[in-house]
Amino acid sequence: QQQVKQSPQSLIVQKGGISIINCAYENTAFDYFPWYQQFPGKGPALLIAIRPDVSEKKEGRFTISFNKSAKQFSLHIMDSQPGDSATYFCAASKTGGGNKLTFGTGTQLKVEL
Amino acid sequence: NAGVTQTPKFQVLKTGQSMTLQCAQDMNHEYMSWYRQDPGMGLRLIHYSVGAGITDQGEVPNGYNVSRSTTEDFPLRLLSAAPSQTSVYFCASSLPNSPLHFGNGTRLTVT
Numbered sequence: 678q679q680q681v682k683q684s685p686q687s688l689i690v691q692k693g694g695i696s697i698i699n700c701a702y703e704n705t706a707f708d709y710f711p712w713y714q715q716f717p718g719k720g721p722a723l724l725i726a727i728r729p730d731v732s733e734k735k736e737g738r739f740t741i742s743f744n745k746s747a748k749q750f751s752l753h754i755m756d757s758q759p760g761d762s763a764t765y766f767c768a769a770s771k772t773g774g775g776n777k778l779t780f781g782t783g784t785q786l787k788v789e790l
Numbered sequence: 791n792a793g794v795t796q797t798p799k800f801q802v803l804k805t806g807q808s809m810t811l812q813c814a815q816d817m818n819h820e821y822m823s824w825y826r827q828d829p830g831m832g833l834r835l836i837h838y839s840v841g842a843g844i845t846d847q848g849e850v851p852n853g854y855n856v857s858r859s860t861t862e863d864f865p866l867r868l869l870s871a872a873p874s875q876t877s878v879y880f881c882a883s884s885l886p887n888s889p890l891h892f893g894n895g896t897r898l899t900v901t
Contacts, residue, residue: 719894720794720892720894721890723889766832775846776890783830
């Protein structure tokens with residue numbers, strides 16, 4: 678039972694391009710939606726997060742777009758760089774739920790020169 | 791700052807053996823949790839704790855035990871290892887309603 682669905686599984690983008698990763702959730706009780714970035718041999722690290730009271734959040738080159746009615750959210754990486762090559766996970770949780778995250782299946786991003 | 795420290799980094803077990811994966815954090819975080827990461831499946835929650843003496847099951851708890859006797863430590867015990875438990879295990883800690891901090895994982899192979 679996949680409560681958070683993530684696509685695509687892998688993505689190749691040219692340097693300077695825009696990377697877009699999409700996620701959809703089922704549980705309407707979720708109210709916190711983080712994105713994690715993971716490099717090989719390392720644990721995931723928080724990249725950016727959003728709560729459903731806003732439709733967009735931007736931090737530098739990274740933007741989350743959130744559509745509450747469609748139960749979808751996406752990560753946009755502007756001006757993608759080779760250093761952005763990593764695996765990205767979307768996740769969701771609900772406040773007061775013990776910080777239990779439900780993760781998507783991950784997207785392996787490769788940014789080519 | 792050490793953050794979340796997991797040991798060992800790598801482990802190979804034979805079917806039926808038991809072992810404990812160690813996790814320690816030095817950030818005085820109340821919440822700690824264990825996830826396993828498998829290809830194509832993301833990270834799945836095994837067990838979690840909201841404070842010393844309090845633990846609860848996550849999505850995939852079968853075959854694993856935990857205890858939380860101190861705020862700092864949250865060991866994960868495999869009682870009788872099975873090939874299906876071959877995975878990368880991540881420990882995480884956090885304050886309530888704050889981002890998770892992950893360790894660098896333990897890669898476990900069960901033959």
